[in-house]
Amino acid sequence: MTGTMDIADIATRDYIEVDADERLGKVRSIFERENPKGIIVTEGGEYAGVITQKELVQSHVEDQAKARALMQHAPKIKRTGDVRETARVLVESGTKVAPVFEANKLWGVITDDDILSAVIDNLDALTVEQIFTGDVVTATEDTEVGQVINKLREHGISRVPVLNDDGKLTGMVTRHDIVDVVVRDMDKATTGERAGDVDRVLDLPVYDVMSSPVATTTIDESVEDAVRRMLENDYAGLVVTPERDDSLVAGIITKTDVLRALSFTEEEHMDVQITNINLLDTLSRQDVRVGIEDVADKYQAMQVQHAHVRFQEHKEKLRGTPLINCQIRLRTNKGQVAGTGEGYGSKTAFNVALDKLQRNVLERKGVRSDEEYRGQLLRKLGEL
Numbered sequence: 001m002t003g004t005m006d007i008a009d010i011a012t013r014d015y016i017e018v019d020a021d022e023r024l025g026k027v028r029s030i031f032e033r034e035n036p037k038g039i040i041v042t043e044g045g046e047y048a049g050v051i052t053q054k055e056l057v058q059s060h061v062e063d064q065a066k067a068r069a070l071m072q073h074a075p076k077i078k079r080t081g082d083v084r085e086t087a088r089v090l091v092e093s094g095t096k097v098a099p100v101f102e103a104n105k106l107w108g109v110i111t112d113d114d115i116l117s118a119v120i121d122n123l124d125a126l127t128v129e130q131i132f133t134g135d136v137v138t139a140t141e142d143t144e145v146g147q148v149i150n151k152l153r154e155h156g157i158s159r160v161p162v163l164n165d166d167g168k169l170t171g172m173v174t175r176h177d178i179v180d181v182v183v184r185d186m187d188k189a190t191t192g193e194r195a196g197d198v199d200r201v202l203d204l205p206v207y208d209v210m211s212s213p214v215a216t217t218t219i220d221e222s223v224e225d226a227v228r229r230m231l232e233n234d235y236a237g238l239v240v241t242p243e244r245d246d247s248l249v250a251g252i253i254t255k256t257d258v259l260r261a262l263s264f265t266e267e268e269h270m271d272v273q274i275t276n277i278n279l280l281d282t283l284s285r286q287d288v289r290v291g292i293e294d295v296a297d298k299y300q301a302m303q304v305q306h307a308h309v310r311f312q313e314h315k316e317k318l319r320g321t322p323l324i325n326c327q328i329r330l331r332t333n334k335g336q337v338a339g340t341g342e343g344y345g346s347k348t349a350f351n352v353a354l355d356k357l358q359r360n361v362l363e364r365k366g367v368r369s370d371e372e373y374r375g376q377l378l379r380k381l382g383e384l
Contacts, residue, residue, distance in 0.1 A: 005083040010118045011100040013108040015040050018067050020048050025063030027051060027070075032180055035234075037111045038097035041071045047099055047106040050074040053175050054094070054158070074098045079107055087115055088263035091256055092277050094156065112255045116227050119262060128226055129219035131261045132240045132253040133306075135336055138163050139206050141170060145181075146202030148173055156275065156310075161239050161249050162210045168247040169239060171210030181209050216241045217253060227258055260306075272307045279311040279324060283347040291354050292328065299361060306331040309353075311346055324349040328357050337361055 016036050018027060020043040027039060031053055038052040049071035061069050074095050077086055079102040090098060096112045139148050139160045148160055152175060162171035181201055217226045217238040226238055237254035241247070260273060272289050274280075280288075288309055296304040307330050314323040326349035329338040337360050341352025 005118070006080050007077065007083055007086055007100065007110050007115075008079050010083070010114045011077075011079060011108045011110045012114060015097075015109040017042055018051075019043070020066060020068040020071065022067045023063060024056075024061055024065045024067060024070065027067055028056060028063065028179065031056060031176075035176060036097075037113070038074070038095065038109075039067075040099060040106070040109065041067050043068070047101075050095065050097060050099065052095055052097065053179055056179055076101050077110055078102075083115060083119065084263055086110060087259040090115075091260050091263060092274050094275060096255075112259055113231060115262070116255060116258060117231060120224055120227055120231070123224040123227055123258070124222050126223040126261065127219065128217050128221050128223060128240060128253050131223065131257045132219065132251045133257060133331075134251040135331060136161060136249055136252050138249065139173065140165070141205060141207040141210075143206045144202065145173075145178060145204045145206055145209060148206050149178060149202070152178075158254070159237055159252070160206075161214065161252065162206055163249070169214055169216075169241070169249050171207070171212040172214045172239065173206050173210040174236065177209050177211060214239050216246045218243050219250065223253075223258060223261075226253060227255070230255060272309065275308070275310040276312065279313055280346050281321075282345065283350055287347075288350065291350065292330070295354065295358050295361065296330070303333045304330050305333065309350070311349070314342075318344045321345045326350045326353040328353045330357070 016030060016034060017040045018030070020041050030036070030039060038050045040047065041049045041051060048068070051067060051070050051072065055070040055072060072095070075089050075093050075098055077089065077098050077100050079100050086098070090096065090112060097109050099106055100108045100110050137151055137155050137157060137160055139151065139162050141162055141164055143162075151160055152158065159172055159174040161169055162173055164170045181204075215229065215233065215235050215238050217229075217240055219240060220243070229235065230238065237252055239249055240251040240253055242250050272292060274285060274288060277285065292304075292307050292309070307328065310327045310329075312325045314325065316323040321344040323342060323344055324346050325340070325342050326346065327338060327340045328350075329336060337357065339353045339355070339357025339360055341349050341354070341356055343349040343352050
């Protein structure tokens with residue numbers, strides 16, 4: 001993508017809004033009926049936050065609770081914001097929708113689909129192989145819905161391919177499929193029946209709620225064609241299959257993968273995603289990138305394709321500084337490698353995790369140190 005593009009003509013004023021005091025039962029019904037990217041929450045007529053499907057699936061909050069219980073503070077985007085930067089912000093905040101402000105007033109929203117629709121003609125230079133995720137979390141047909149929800153939560157994903165006993169692809173279950181079936185059952189039940197009713201849904205085999213057949217793509221398809229099919233059919237992702245057998249799973253490509261690719265710049269070649277970036281205190285985004293690049297550059301045989309750094313805050317504090325857990329996970333040509341650490345403040349936690357990561361890398365066979373190999377590991381995207 002040459003030059004810069006802002007979101008002024010991409011953002012939309014078409015969004016769903018609820019008051020912070022609205023019942024969550026009503027919010028769940030809106031998601032089931034309208035399937036929006038997210039719902040804007042207002043308080044006293046002013047923007048307060050957003051609710052997405054992710055929060056609904058990951059929560060155990062009762063229908064009688066207020067919308068504010070699940071409200072997230074999505075990053076505010078200026079109406080003149082840059083498309084690349086907006087794509088990065090959506091990826092790092094883990095949301096598909098963000099509020100757009102003009103002159104400090106809520107103007108509208110920007111969604112992942114808005115961005116992808118605007119840049120789709122620039123995606124023909126990329127192939128699926130360059131950006132898809134090869135390490136896929138799957139389920140079998142008899143896996144219970146409750147176990148699938150745990151997989152979605154644990155891995156921070158929105159969909160899971162379903163395999164039969166022979167390891168063949170037979171279906172796909174998404175966060176929306178689960179919200180759909182849970183809301184439908186809750187609507188039919190009385191308040192007294194609901195707890196047992198939800199338990200019944202959680203015990204269902206995923207075969208009963210999955211979608212079939214599954215939309216697939218191959219590694220040599222252009223990202224433009226893949227995204228076009230996602231947008232036309234309202235798919236959030238496609239299963240990547242080997243060229244000659246669409247019943248095997250080679251990986252998955254999602255809209256988030258494409259947004260992440262858009263957020264690359266000439267200066268930043270390594271793809272580093274940070275979850276809960278708001279927990280960075282004395283640590284900067286650049287510090288995180290440099291730390292990971294320093295580890296990656298030492299090992300010639302290990303080419304880093306994607307780095308994911310997740311921060312989580314614990315309640316415990318030391319002189320006002322919270323205990324932070326940091327997990328660094330690298331996807332490389334040698335498989336995945338990770339390091340986890342804890343410390344008071346994000347900087348300490350990150351340094352402990354980085355040290356653990358380096359030790360884990362050293363333990364891997366076939367990885368040799370080579371200080372002069374600097375720069376060649378960094379992944380380039382091509383001319384977007």
